[in-house]
Amino acid sequence: MHALDVREGALVLGVPDRFFRDWVDDHYRSLLEATLARVGNGLVKVAYEVVEEPSGGPNLLPAPTVKENSARPPRLNARFTFATFVVSDSNQLPAAAAQAVSEKPGHNYNPLYIYGGTGLGKTHLLHAVGNHIWEKDGSQRVVYLSSEQFTNEYVESVREHRMADFRRKFREECDVLLIDDIQFLGKREETQKEFFYTFNTLYELNKAIVLTSDTLPSEIPGLEERLRSRFTMGLITDIREPNYETRVAILQKKAEAERLTLPDDVAHFIAKHIQRNVRELEGALVKLSAIHSLSRQPLTVEFAANVLKDILPANRVVDVEAIQREVARYYKVTVEALKEDRRHKALAHARQVAMYLCRKLTKSSFPEIASRFNKDHSTVIASVRKVEGSRETDPTVKRELDDLEEKLGV
Numbered sequence: 001m002h003a004l005d006v007r008e009g010a011l012v013l014g015v016p017d018r019f020f021r022d023w024v025d026d027h028y029r030s031l032l033e034a035t036l037a038r039v040g041n042g043l044v045k046v047a048y049e050v051v052e053e054p055s056g057g058p059n060l061l062p063a064p065t066v067k068e069n070s071a072r073p074p075r076l077n078a079r080f081t082f083a084t085f086v087v088s089d090s091n092q093l094p095a096a097a098a099q100a101v102s103e104k105p106g107h108n109y110n111p112l113y114i115y116g117g118t119g120l121g122k123t124h125l126l127h128a129v130g131n132h133i134w135e136k137d138g139s140q141r142v143v144y145l146s147s148e149q150f151t152n153e154y155v156e157s158v159r160e161h162r163m164a165d166f167r168r169k170f171r172e173e174c175d176v177l178l179i180d181d182i183q184f185l186g187k188r189e190e191t192q193k194e195f196f197y198t199f200n201t202l203y204e205l206n207k208a209i210v211l212t213s214d215t216l217p218s219e220i221p222g223l224e225e226r227l228r229s230r231f232t233m234g235l236i237t238d239i240r241e242p243n244y245e246t247r248v249a250i251l252q253k254k255a256e257a258e259r260l261t262l263p264d265d266v267a268h269f270i271a272k273h274i275q276r277n278v279r280e281l282e283g284a285l286v287k288l289s290a291i292h293s294l295s296r297q298p299l300t301v302e303f304a305a306n307v308l309k310d311i312l313p314a315n316r317v318v319d320v321e322a323i324q325r326e327v328a329r330y331y332k333v334t335v336e337a338l339k340e341d342r343r344h345k346a347l348a349h350a351r352q353v354a355m356y357l358c359r360k361l362t363k364s365s366f367p368e369i370a371s372r373f374n375k376d377h378s379t380v381i382a383s384v385r386k387v388e389g390s391r392e393t394d395p396t397v398k399r400e401l402d403d404l405e406e407k408l409g410v
């Protein structure tokens with residue numbers, strides 16, 4: 001649904017057809033109105049208007065090719081498909097591998113193990129595999145769940161003496177097993193045992209297994225050796241932070257799906273300021289889109305800066321502390337070490353860079369900076385000059401400074 005208009009005190013929602021309208025009205029009217037009462041600036045009612053889907057336009061409803069009698073497997077989100085996933089250098093390999101698995105489940109890369117930081121698209125790819133397989137062949141039994149849900153189901157089955165059902169579900173009635181956040185299995189000894197047998201059974205039957213995690217199998221604390229080695233039998237691939245162009249592309253794709261006309265300069269503005277996490281990028285867009293359609297203010301960079309001021313990292317003030325924190329993280333040293341008197345070469349370089357950035361990006365004077373690094377002000381002046389010079393002549397230093405400034409959002 002999309003917010004279309006405000007008429008006679010009601011928020012008008014665009015819906016694709018009458019059936020959809022009735023269903024939403026039956027199930028969600030009270031939730032919608034309660035929410036409006038909280039955030040709707042005086043609006044309390046909802047109204048609906050049926051709007052035609054433009055042909056070939058984005059379709060956020062379950063794919064129409066799906067046979068009516070075969071329901072989408074539980075927990076699979078229809079929005080997370082390969083079509084809505086933006087592929088770039090940072091995720092090209094996991095995306096290609098996931099696609100290969102969904103073309104020939106159980107034969108290509110079994111198991112496929114995708115790991116990486118938070119909000120970078122691991123869950124999205126996992127759902128995309130499940131959706132693709134099921135849309136192609138509704139008879140494929142796709143089981144998707146997180147390792148915590150697997151643990152809970154296991155514990156419940158033991159408690160209720162239903163282990164036979166549990167084993168049937170995961171070993172006999174499963175063609176594709178998709179497990180999110182497998183790292184949580186590390187802490188569960190009993191569940192690991194059960195998972196080990198599940199894994200072996202499915203593997204021997206050539207059933208596809210795809211796992212996601214925040215880290216490599218070798219770095220999951222408490223994971224049994226035999227599982228660790230099994231996780232490495234197929235393909236292990238990581239998903240990294242998206243670069244600038246990818247962030248812009250993701251924003252444009254999401255905006256298109258929301259039928260939001262997102263001006264290029266606004267997309268660039270958001271991509272410049274939100275760098276680490278696609279989930280945050282999406283959150284920013286949703287917020288912008290909601291306030292834009294409710295307030296009807298034009299979508300400009302100023303509007304975006306204002307609406308997003310609380311969540312844009314750039315608007316966290318760039319002060320000496322923020323610079324010390326970011327520089328320490330970048331060079332993998334501690335903030336304390338930056339302020340100490342140690343002359344270790346790598347540390348000295350990090351310290352000089354931090355002083356340079358403090359001088360360039362804050363209003364602090366040389367003596368003020370000196371006191372924050374426990375140095376005298378002539379040392380700060382010399383450091384700043386040195387880094388200024390290296391920025392001109394040494395491409396490595398230039399790249400480091402560019403990276404750091406980007407991370408600080410300037």
Ligand SMILES: Nc1ncnc2c1ncn2[C@@H]1O[C@H](COP(=O)(O)OP(=O)(O)OP(=O)(O)O)[C@@H](O)[C@H]1O
Pocket residue numbers: 080084085086087091116117118119120121122123124125214250278279282
């Ligand atoms: N390359 C991409 N293209 C389109 N959307 C993406 C992409 N990467 C991530 N997203 C979106 O970002 C959001 C977060 O992604 P997802 O939930 O898959 O992250 P995750 O890696 O599983 O994170 P976590 O480890 O925190 O669970 C989702 O809405 C997803 O659709």
